[in-house]
Structure formats: C-alpha cells, structure tokens
Amino acid sequence: MKRRTLLRSAVIGGSSAAFGGTLWRGAAHAAPAQPGAGPYGALGSPDANGVRLPAGFTSRVVARSRKTVAGTSYTWHDAPDGGACYADGSGWIYVSNSEINPSGGASAVRFSSTGTVTGAYRVLSGTRQNCAGGKTPWNTWLSCEEVDRGYVYETDPWGVKAAVRRDAMGRFKHEAAAADPDRRTVYMTEDVTDGCFYRFTPATWGDLSSGRLEVMVAGSGTSGPVTWAAVPDPTGATATRNQVAGAKRFNGGEGCYYANDTCWFTTKGDNRVWQYDAAAQKIELAYDDSLVTGGTAPLTGVDNVTGASSGDLFVAEDGGNMEICVITPDDVVAPFLRIDGQSGSEITGPAFSPDGRRLYFSSQRGTSGSSSGGITYEVTGPFRS
Template structure:
C-alpha cells in the first residue's frame, strides 16, 4: 500500500469532505445524533421481514433496448433545483434535521410536526426499497457519518491504530427509513441500525432485509430488518475491510462485494452448504468462504480492450482486516464503488479510474464497459462514478460523486444518456438510487444537499429526492 500524507488527485468530494470533518472536529455533528449508541454483534436470522424466495424473471438480455433509451435532453432546473427530461417531475421527501412530512418537504422552508420520532439523518448514502403488504414501500437509507476508524480510510498509515480505537468508540452512523403508502404519502420514519461507522452502500436481499456496509479498513456488514425499528446484526463472515456495496446472485447463492480503497480488491462470498441450503429462502450469513478476484490474461489493464479470464482464491485470514492480508496474486481495483448483479453479469464501478466493469459469471471473464480515459463524445459524459442500479430493462444507472452531479444511464448498447442533474450543490454527491415496487418513482440522495434559506437548495448535510417518471415509461 502506497503511503502518503498528500491528498490523492483522484479523491472525490466524499474524501475531501471526510478529511475536512476530521480536521474541524466533531462539533458540527448535530447534538441529536450524538445519542446514537450500541449495535448488536450477535448472530441469527433477522425477524419480521417478508421473504421472497426468487427474483422475478426478466427479459432475455439480447432483446433489451433500455427503459430510458428514448428520453429527451435535460431541461431547465425545476423548483427543487433538478434538471430532468420532459415529462419527469421531482419532490423532496426528506431533509437532514427535519421530521419527514406526509406529502413531502416544503420548498418554502421547514415545517412543524411531521412523521417519526427523530429528524432525518445526515449524509444519506446507499439505499434500497422493500415492498409493504398494503402496496406501499419502505425506502431504507444509510447515514455515512465518519468515525475514528475512518481515519484509516483517509490516511492508510493510521488504519491499524484507528481500527483498534474504533472497537471502543460507538459510531455515529445509522440506517433510517421512510415508510410510504401506495399513493406516495409518507406515514412513518424510524431507525433500524445505529452505533456503526461510515455506512456507505449495501443491498436489499432477496429475503427483503438490508445489508449495510461500513466503509473503513476494519468495517463489517450489518443485516437489518426494514419492517420495524431495531438494530442490525453484524455478519463477520462477510469479511473485515472497507466495505462499499454488495450484490447477490441468488440463483448461484453467491454474494459479491466491493472494497473502497486505492489498492482495494473485489470479493465474493460462498456460503457453507448448511448456511444457504439449495431451495432455502435465505442465507443465514453466518458461515462461508470469502474469496478474492484474480484477473489473468492481460490482467486488469487488458480488460479495457476486451474480456479477460478470471479466477478466485480464498482470502487470507478472512476474519482479520484484509488490508493486512493482501494476496500477491489478487488484483487491485482503485476505489471499488457500486455493484449490481443482473442476468449473469456483475457490474461494478471504480472511482479512481472512472470505470464500469462487467464480470460474466458463466464465462468467468471480466471487461471494462466504460472507461472515462478513452471515452469518446457523446459517450464521455460520465465521471465520478459511484452508486449503481440496474433496471429490469438493462439500463445501468450510475450516480456521480463529483462530475456534473448527474445520474447517467448506460444503455444496453453501451451508449450514454443523462437521466437527471442536481444543480447548486457542487460539494455534494448523488447516491441511494432505488425504485418504488411499481417502478413509477425513483429515489436518490444528495448526501450533502440542504436548504439555502431562500426557498431553494444548496450544499448542506443531506436530503432525499423522489423522481416521478412519466406515464408509459
């Protein structure tokens, strides 16, 4: 691992702001958040969720044209400061420090009263949606608050010391929810995890729990029940490293995990037979093998020119921090970000080189499907790659951390289109893309957006948007 006290040139806003937060101290953290404590480390199944045994079938990849293939150019910013194509509209549904409102947040200013028993959390990042029995849904959102352990992320030479101190210092991050009725009314808001550190992304499992990832060198994955207030359960079998995001291949009973470090690796987790038996609705996530990706052929660099063969090796000392246990044959990926499994392909992003990768699970190959350094106009509009979401029609939605504060669509034919752009919040990033079960509403966060005091929005401590899609799309 290369050690330096100089900020890397490819750092996004997240890394710079994290460094500023540590330099300035914790005084800027709201006082209500300082009460977050605890976090269970016990194991066992999460109760209360509604299981879903297998994902619904999706069309043949060869027939996909993309849900957003025919959207038009972005228009002028709307009242919420968001540029969208014609026919789309937006609503603000949560703002840091304010109680969510049934009909969404007023543009004019904060409102009295509201839903839930605590203000919306700061720095909302990765997110997902689970369905409710009444036809509504629950939006689950991580809070990416740094802690002592995050010092090891910003300054790798401090990773060991910072991780040791983190063990005795309750984190200030959490996971919150927005509960929607079928008509889009917000009816509740509560916390399902607290006391953790720098919770970045994660994923909704096929059995409708939320896996929340801690992004620091000794970070863990926590499984949470979105359907009721409570605390998550640590899943140490999924490894100790700077977790960013997770994708699940339920058919093959495998999990794929990204690591957000300059010398990060790409991982998969294979359950022990008793942990996820064939035909079982869910994995217990208590026992399995953590493996690391090795790119053969022309290696990682060659993947820009075409598919390269891959293989997997068991991680060294999987119950120890992986930055201390690098395997020489494993391949480096510069800042792993979002990851998504779709129809036999595992897509993931790396921010250090602005690339989107695709692993063919059956062929066991890897290739780069977007490379900022070699992209040609008009397909060069994507930079600061971060969270990913793949639609059932094969669109790869990429949220920008930096760049132009856009969500950019990579269509199945690998052409690019902007889906939206947030204006006036240049110190923020977009994350937390998720859709309502009917696909009509898309949610996303500006994790450092907020009110400007004049009836509009600017940089702040985080807010959640809803994008309403036009009829027929």
C-alpha cells in the same frame, strides 16, 4: 455489441432485476458505452427543487438531514448514502445509510400505495460511516462500513428485528454488496485505491453467519477470464486484499448491482463501470470515460449504481456535474438528471420502487456542502419497461 435484445427480460422486484445474462456469449468482447442521445431526451430547466429532468418527469423532496420527515416525528439522518427499496404490502419502504463517523447507521421511510409517506424510523445504530450496501433476496439490507477493517451489518428494513453484524463477510473498507441468488453468493466492493472484488458464499443460503470469503484473481488487463481464491483470514488482521497473491486490483470500488448472471460494479479512481459475467467467470468494461470518442465523457465520478426493468443502468456521480446517467443496453451513455447548485455534494442511493415507477436517491451534502445538509429525493415519470 448491442445489449438491447439480451436484456429485455429484466424484471423489477425480488432481489434484483433480471438482466444481462448472455452479454458476452458469442462475442470476443463488448465495446464500452459511448455518448449519445438518451432514451428520455434532453434535460429541462431546473425545477423548484433544483433538479433538471427530461420532459414528463417530476421530483419531490422526501427528507432532509436534521429535519423531521413530513407526516412523521422522525428526524432524518446526516449524509444519506446507499439505499434500496422493499415491497411492503401495497406500498414500499426506502432504506438509506448514513455515511458519518461515528454514529452512522441507517434509516427508512415507509410509503403507501399512492406514494404518501406513512412512517420513518431507525433500522441501524451505533455503526461507523455506513456508505453503500445491498439488498438480499430474503429482504434484508446489508449496510457496509466504509472504514478500515469495517463490518457488514444485516438489518431489517421494517425495523422490527435487531441488526446483526456479519463477521464472516470479512473486515475491510466495505463499499457495496450485491446478492447473486443463482450462485448463492454475495459480491462486495472495497473502496481503496488498490482494493479488490470479493464474494461471500454462506454455508446456508439465507444465513450469513458463516461461509467462505473469496477474492477475485485475474490478469492485469480490463477483460478476460477470472478465478477466485479463498481469503485465509477474513478477520483482517492482515489486510484482506494483501492475503492472496495475484488478487486483481480495482481503483476505488463503489456501487455494485447484480442481475441475471451479471454483476455490475464501479470504480471511481478510473471512472469505470465493470461487468462480471458470473456464468462464464469473465470480466469486461461496460464504460470507461478515457475510452469515450467523439465528445466529452458525460459520466465522471462514477459511484452508486442500480438498474431498471428496461435493462438500463442508472449510475450516480460523486462529483462530476451531479448527474445520474443512464447506460442503455444499446451501449449509449447519457444524462438522465442533474442537480444544480450542489457542486460540493454527491448523488447517492439510487433505487427504484418495486413497480419501477419511482426512483429514489439522495444528495449527500445538499446545497450546504455539509453532511448535515443531505436531501433525499423521489423522481416519478414514464420510466421505460
């Protein structure tokens, strides 16, 4: 089943791109994506930064761990991970987590309308192993702790307001979050081999201080209808994933991205990209490397995920061959970029600038294979709309 015509209304900006809303309507199920020719063509030779890109695209290094961000006095954090972009007048801000324990936290880089770096600063401190997270419709960053009984911290990308710990969103090994403004809820993944998929519905939309935490309940298959059940004790005194009978298990929850009635999320243990149709309350596979036919799976080690105005998904690899792959609305999966010489690292934090013309991401451990070797990049080029 082709998704192209269903996703063309995608729009970059606000809390998320609008896309994928009618994906399952009128069909029993959509076949998982298969390898094919990508929309941007073949990857070229490595550029000066070791990044292989399609013709017409260029890369630059924005920041390096333990180095001063050019044009500022701020030292970039170790192990850059999940990230998001925010409009800032005529410019924008890119926020990035730090996946180290202890310390962790998050930092931000501010850009002018021309892409010049104009500032860098801390937005969250004193937390542990901040992995991924999610952007809210009210322009805050949900920074998630990937530790046992970890918390979600709501942070200010501008670094003006103090970060707030959101206890009501549950204590578990958080990975990523994605806000659904249509149902006024936030979806969350859990990074353990028998993890669950959650949603948190605040008592008042825009205020995450209180609300209802629920876990997805479904059968053992990879597609079909689901229900939601309240987690009795979000404090995690008993592991949240073990409190509800029949909770659906996912093998290592990773990235999470919402757009127009669909929440896309990844599981690294089985190299799958899932799609949850929030309107129909059904789940389906968008990609599974074990179901690839007629060639080698181009996408392995699935991790962080984001979307473009074209309706394309961009999925970063943790391992694999250090690629960001694109999954098109036509169910084609292909490499978009590859980083050479960094096999001991992983790609993290993909996020588009508000105008959709620049893609930010990091190599968490860079060429050194150490958390102190992280590199944050920007790719500019003719992204399709």
